[in-house]
Amino acid sequence: MLLTPKKVQRRTAKLRDPEGTRQSLLQAAFREVYRYGFQSAGIDAILGATHVTKGALYYHFESKEALGHAIIEEIVAEITRDRWLRPLEQSKDKNPIDALIGIVQAIPARPRDVKGGCPLVNLTQEMSQLDEQFRKRLERIFQEWQEGIATALRKGQCTGTVRRDLVPEETASFLIAMVEGYEVLAKNAQNAKVWNIGIKNIVSWLSSLRAPGNGKRG
Amino acid sequence: MLLTPKKVQRRTAKLRDPEGTRQSLLQAAFREVYRYGFQSAGIDAILGATHVTKGALYYHFESKEALGHAIIEEIVAEITRDRWLRPLEQSKDKNPIDALIGIVQAIPARPRDVKGGCPLVNLTQEMSQLDEQFRKRLERIFQEWQEGIATALRKGQCTGTVRRDLVPEETASFLIAMVEGYEVLAKNAQNAKVWNIGIKNIVSWLSSLRAPGNGKRG
DNA sequence: TTGCATACGTACTGGTTGGTATGCTGTTGA
DNA sequence: TCAACAGCATACCAACCAGTACGTATGCAA
Structure with missing residues (x-):
């Protein structure tokens, strides 16, 4: 049986928008850092506050420090x-x-x-x-x-x-x-x-x- | 003739001195917290700065918060x-x-x-x-x-x-x-x-x- | 259509963290 | 003399954490 073709369209047709992703990250990271401090602000918590994943974060920023x-x-x-x-x-x-x-x-x-x-x-x-x-x-x-x-x-x-x-x-x-x-x-x-x-x-x-x-x- | 009434202090043997232990902990913990902040100050780092072990710490303080x-x-x-x-x-x-x-x-x-x-x-x-x-x-x-x-x-x-x-x-x-x-x-x-x-x-x-x-x- | 770089998504890892379970030892009161 | 307990020491644990490996989807150029 042939494989089903890939899901043609994802519900929320996510457009690629690297600058937007970067800004989302910065804003969310700022809020977390503002609240908990830099050291205690967790990467996962930042990501949880956005629709961005870890791969995207580390594509845009070299490290937590760079962020x-x-x-x-x-x-x-x-x-x-x-x-x-x-x-x-x-x-x-x-x-x-x-x-x-x-x-x-x-x-x-x-x-x-x-x-x-x-x-x-x-x-x-x-x-x-x-x-x-x-x-x-x-x-x-x-x-x-x-x-x-x-x-x-x-x-x-x-x-x-x-x-x-x-x-x-x-x-x-x-x-x-x-x-x-x-x-x-x-x-x-x-x-x-x-x-x-x-x-x-x-x-x-x-x-x-x-x-x-x-x-x-x- | 009677000898000294109290025990002579032994140099090397560790005397039990709970209040001293407590104070050592407080001082070392303060230094770590002062430097790195409360959240980032690690229990192990505090202990490393003293001659106190984790068991002693958690005997004297219920938790890091209490410390x-x-x-x-x-x-x-x-x-x-x-x-x-x-x-x-x-x-x-x-x-x-x-x-x-x-x-x-x-x-x-x-x-x-x-x-x-x-x-x-x-x-x-x-x-x-x-x-x-x-x-x-x-x-x-x-x-x-x-x-x-x-x-x-x-x-x-x-x-x-x-x-x-x-x-x-x-x-x-x-x-x-x-x-x-x-x-x-x-x-x-x-x-x-x-x-x-x-x-x-x-x-x-x-x-x-x-x-x-x-x-x-x- | 291919080819390839960009822009991600996901699963995992090695190290660290606060905290605990348990056992040992010195002291003290009976 | 001995039990009981205060005062630790040690080994261990589950959770978490920054970072990575690697796969995949997309856009664009030739």
Whole structure:
């Protein structure tokens, strides 16, 4: 008896879409890593969250480590750019203090964001000491972030909206430390209230950076 | 003539010393958890760092989780008390701003501390979202810490050395967020320089909390 | 139509993990 | 003197985990 011809059509006629597969993997892997940490995020769990199989994963990424690197460069870095750098760029004619206040207040305070904390901090805490490759990639993000803020502050100093006695880089770091610090506190509390109080205090501190005689909307 | 009443200690023979065994385990486990995180710290690695065997471990602790709880309650909590609460207690007649400045400046900046980050933050980042038992224990430490600072600030407000417009609890949280935030930045940089700049900025901010007309050593 | 590279799917493996079952030894109270 | 028990030591296990081997389906070029 002749073999039956192969199943002509699979129900969900899967189109080949390597870029789509790659993105699915990155997104799912990010979610798992965000939740459980890189080391504890299991490959099988990541695959279970997608319709992708192990063969496909290891076709697109050399190793779990390489997947981790891609997450940092393509997802985590983008989050920082979306939340901080692009808004700063777009409001570069405005008073940078007002811009920063707007940005800080716009950081999502949805339960899942507060409870999960900042992906950048999560990965830094877990990996910076253990793996230099991870550390370098994370450091680049921090530097980009700091420079973005420092540049805006420097401009504000030129146009007279920001106090001249500040060192822009140090002030930028300080702001980042405050934001990250409150993310940690909020994550521990698993509660947006802590975060909202934090925002309030950061905004109040940001206001103290205005050049004397420069009220709101300077 | 009577000889020594108690047995002379034998050098090589292993004396049974359950409390010592327990402490060895706690210390070694803390070091491993501090370095690799709780989930990634292996039981075998912990045991390898001691002269203790698995049987002894599971005699003293019900599970890895229970060991983790003990680490938080007996080691991490003690670090916070040693660095913050006891110094605050001991200098309760002093200006609290000066006391806090002293404490912040006294936080160890040795490479291994900077590179490892703050144990409290490490554990919070990793576990708060995943395990409520861990979270609760960590939250207690944060609360103790915050209350210690807030109490000191409140006293300062009464004695006129601290600005009266501050909300002590919020200011305490803010300080904690700053410290933790800079620990994250320093850990990412794997470099004490970032930390030292952080200290400088925090100290400068702390000085701004003094009541008007109240210089140093108020 | 063939030929071949891309893009997967599946079954498996060697090593590791937290945890346990069981047995031994030193100490202590009767 | 001896039983009972605290305090371990050792061997072992099932589950899991990253990674691989290898087969197969698809698209495209010649």
